[in-house]
Amino acid sequence: xxxxxKTYSLPNCTLVLDGMSDASDVTGGGAMALLTxxxxxxxxxxxxxxxxxxxxxxxxxxxxxxxxxxxxxLKTGKVAQGLVKLEPTDQGRHQxxxxxxxxxxxxxxxxxxxxxxxxxxxxxxxxxxIDQFLSDRSTLPDKQLSLQPIxxxxxxxxxxxxxxxxAPALGAVGLAAAAAALFALDVPNLRRPLxxxxxxxxxxxxxxxxxxxxxxxxxxxxxxxxxxxxSSPAITDAAELARIEDVVWESVDSTWNQYPLPTFTQDAVYxxxxxxxxxxxxxxxxxxxxxxxxxxxxxxxxxxxxxxDAAISDxxxxxxxxxxTPDAVLRVEPWSGSESAAAAPAADAATAPATPDASxxxxxxxxTSTADSTETEPAQTEPVQAKPAEPDQSALDQANxxxxxxxALNADLYNSVNAAWKNDFQPDADLEFRVKVNIDSDIVxxxxxxxxxxTADAKxxxxxxxxxxxxxxxxxxxxxxxxxxxxxxxxxxxxxxx
Amino acid sequence: xxxxxxxxxxxxxxxxxxxxxxxxxxxxxxxxxxxxARQQLDLILLAIEALDLGGSEAILIVAxxxxxxxxxxNRVHLWQIRSTNPLRKFSQRRPLKQVEAKSLVAIICYxxxxxxxxxxxxxxxxxxxxxxxxxxxxxxxxxxxxxxxxSHFRQRMNPRRAGVMAYSEDEKLNAxxxxxxxxxxxxxxxxxxxxxxxxxxxxxx
Numbered sequence: 055x056x057x058x059x060k061t062y063s064l065p066n067c068t069l070v071l072d073g074m075s076d077a078s079d080v081t082g083g084g085a086m087a088l089l090t091x092x093x094x095x096x097x098x099x100x101x102x103x104x105x106x107x108x109x110x111x112x113x114x115x116x117x118x119x120x121x122x123x124x125x126x127x128l129k130t131g132k133v134a135q136g137l138v139k140l141e142p143t144d145q146g147r148h149q150x151x152x153x154x155x156x157x158x159x160x161x162x163x164x165x166x167x168x169x170x171x172x173x174x175x176x177x178x179x180x181x182x183x184i185d186q187f188l189s190d191r192s193t194l195p196d197k198q199l200s201l202q203p204i205x206x207x208x209x210x211x212x213x214x215x216x217x218x219x220x221a222p223a224l225g226a227v228g229l230a231a232a233a234a235a236l237f238a239l240d241v242p243n244l245r246r247p248l249x250x251x252x253x254x255x256x257x258x259x260x261x262x263x264x265x266x267x268x269x270x271x272x273x274x275x276x277x278x279x280x281x282x283x284x285s286s287p288a289i290t291d292a293a294e295l296a297r298i299e300d301v302v303w304e305s306v307d308s309t310w311n312q313y314p315l316p317t318f319t320q321d322a323v324y325x326x327x328x329x330x331x332x333x334x335x336x337x338x339x340x341x342x343x344x345x346x347x348x349x350x351x352x353x354x355x356x357x358x359x360x361x362x363d364a365a366i367s368d369x370x371x372x373x374x375x376x377x378x379t380p381d382a383v384l385r386v387e388p389w390s391g392s393e394s395a396a397a398a399p400a401a402d403a404a405t406a407p408a409t410p411d412a413s414x415x416x417x418x419x420x421x422t423s424t425a426d427s428t429e430t431e432p433a434q435t436e437p438v439q440a441k442p443a444e445p446d447q448s449a450l451d452q453a454n455x456x457x458x459x460x461x462a463l464n465a466d467l468y469n470s471v472n473a474a475w476k477n478d479f480q481p482d483a484d485l486e487f488r489v490k491v492n493i494d495s496d497i498v499x500x501x502x503x504x505x506x507x508x509t510a511d512a513k514x515x516x517x518x519x520x521x522x523x524x525x526x527x528x529x530x531x532x533x534x535x536x537x538x539x540x541x542x543x544x545x546x547x548x549x550x551x552x
Numbered sequence: 553x554x555x556x557x558x559x560x561x562x563x564x565x566x567x568x569x570x571x572x573x574x575x576x577x578x579x580x581x582x583x584x585x586x587x588x589a590r591q592q593l594d595l596i597l598l599a600i601e602a603l604d605l606g607g608s609e610a611i612l613i614v615a616x617x618x619x620x621x622x623x624x625x626n627r628v629h630l631w632q633i634r635s636t637n638p639l640r641k642f643s644q645r646r647p648l649k650q651v652e653a654k655s656l657v658a659i660i661c662y663x664x665x666x667x668x669x670x671x672x673x674x675x676x677x678x679x680x681x682x683x684x685x686x687x688x689x690x691x692x693x694x695x696x697x698x699x700x701x702x703s704h705f706r707q708r709m710n711p712r713r714a715g716v717m718a719y720s721e722d723e724k725l726n727a728x729x730x731x732x733x734x735x736x737x738x739x740x741x742x743x744x745x746x747x748x749x750x751x752x753x754x755x756x757x
Contacts, residue, residue: 296714
């Protein structure tokens with residue numbers, strides 16, 4: 055058994071480990087098998103952070119976990135057990151605190167908590183010193199890097215929304231269902247308002263307008279019952295909207311992914327009401343064309359159907375504008391952030407999203423006539439207003455479309471030229487061409503841009519690809535056969551995208 | 553002495569490139585990386601491009617150096633992979649496979665290591681300015697990084713998505729750029745690739 059010391063030295067942090075080799079080690083060249091003392095020396099700090107093996111056994115996982123939190127931005131929910139704690143400070147630093155060890159081996163201020171404020175670079179050097187130690191097989195070989203993602207359970211605040219709000223939402227539905235059961239006999243028209251006024255009205259269901267609240271259910275403001283436009287608490291908080299938007303984008307996009315490519319040729323735009331859990335509560339196409347292609351979209355499939363015939367809970371809703379493009383790109387944006395928002399306050403029967411029922415039965419005149427008996431007049435008296443498209447929006451869509459097309463053409467051109475350009479000729483200088491490509495990715499024409507490009511050899515790959523008779527509107531690209539053997543293809547005016 | 557013939561055993565095409573060793577498969581219900589992972593990888597690459605003028609070119613060159621050209625085939629393919637970031641203007645409807653994400657991790661860490669000096673300097677300067685109560689723009693190099701990051705971000709992300717709207721102010725975007733710089737620093741370490749890789753799945757398993 056020999057005394058051993060190991061040092062891991064980084065610019066801002068030095069880790070010194072003292073220990074013993076194995077009893078079988080007689081030559082002194084063996085690995086450190088037992089740790090007796092560990093010290094971290096930070097640049098700019100007079101005192102070492104030090105302790106015995108309890109301290110070090112707590113330091114390693116605590117630092118490792120904190121580094122992972124800084125990388126993912128997610129905090130482990132439960133407070134770490136152990137002597138060492140790391141927390142961010144308001145000043146962008148990291149507070150490392152070490153509780154005194156039970157065995158009194160700490161050589162710091164005996165019996166006192168040690169506290170260090172580290173800069174990010176000091177923290178990293180500590181992480182790095184520890185990682186170098188962990189990968190060093192000659193020091194405490196049983197200690198190795200062991201990383202695991204934080205599980206859903208350990209990160210409660212970031213648990214996917216659907217799961218997090220499931221409990222309260224179900225509770226509300228349960229209550230509404232109970233209320234509906236109590237009054238079902240009295241209220242044959244229970245679902246009428248839903249069909250007429252869309253998802254907004256769904257918030258007030260569980261009782262019909264004028265119906266007394268069942269015991270234990272908070273009465274809904276009468277105004278909100280009458281005006282479906284303001285009946286549901288709208289979610290307006292930007293962070294909350296962003297969170298829900300991500301969830302609903304993910305679910306619609308991934309479901310749409312499994313559909314065949316769209317056959318429609320213009321954007322299908324929908325106004326969609328979404329619960330806090332990211333469930334689609336209702337939707338409505340903003341124009342005839344959008345509504346006609348609904349069977350190519352996953353909206354119906356993803357529509358949330360309440361577990362009973364009674365009602366959806368009175369949870370708040372977020373409104374989004376969903377744009378499905380012919381190129382199969384899905385865009386989701388807050389309805390109020392879109393320029394279509396001007397149409398939102400009307401909340402009339404046409405623009406209000408369809409409900410589960412309405413989507414199947416269609417909001418027809420029969421519905422509205424029945425609904426006259428209920429207090430939903432505002433919904434029927436509004437004129438149909440379903441064309442929120444304005445020049446700005448369509449101009450942007452056109453620009454998007456252009457850019458998408460360009461990137462697709464660019465990719466096609468690159469692939470075909472790259473395939474045609476066998477490396478059997480090595481240019482002495484860069485060969486630059488301007489190439490015209492039509493919408494079918496056919497090369498319409500090309501012109502050399504520099505002297506080197508004018509030789510027959512230089513023109514060969516493009517000449518081989520040029521399609522006789524190719525015509526139509528074309529886009530220009532710059533093609534460069536580099537002297538170093540690389541091929542560069544870019545839209546003529548240049549593109550910053552990689 | 554007889555001449556020895558060195559026979560290189562054929563590498564089965566399914567064998568992952570050496571540069572991806574040490575990055576374990578994560579158990580997911582399907583081979584599609586979660587939203588946050590796709591976003592994070594693209595944003596870190598954006599930070600690299602803001603740090604290094606040749607950054608976007610370097611990404612492809614490094615892919616080749618690391619023998620990843622079978623996975624990241626060309627510029628367009630790289631763009632498609634990065635555009636699985638849901639915040640992108642032209643977000644791609646395709647899953648990001650684990651092997652693609654691993655490749656990005658390997659490339660990020662390789663480039664980050666080469667940029668170690670500048671990353672450390674910028675973070676040290678940022679702390680010094682903060683200690684004095686001065687804004688990060690006070691330093692020329694830091695200001696340049698932040699400006700370039702903001703312009704890359706705004707050029708490529710969809711301003712109509714709420715996740716992007718949250719960064720409409722310069723200050724918020726600067727804070728994101730600095731957070732990414734810190735994350736890049738962690739990527740420079742001995743276990744940088746493993747740490748970045750595992751962190752992508754925090755809260756997802």
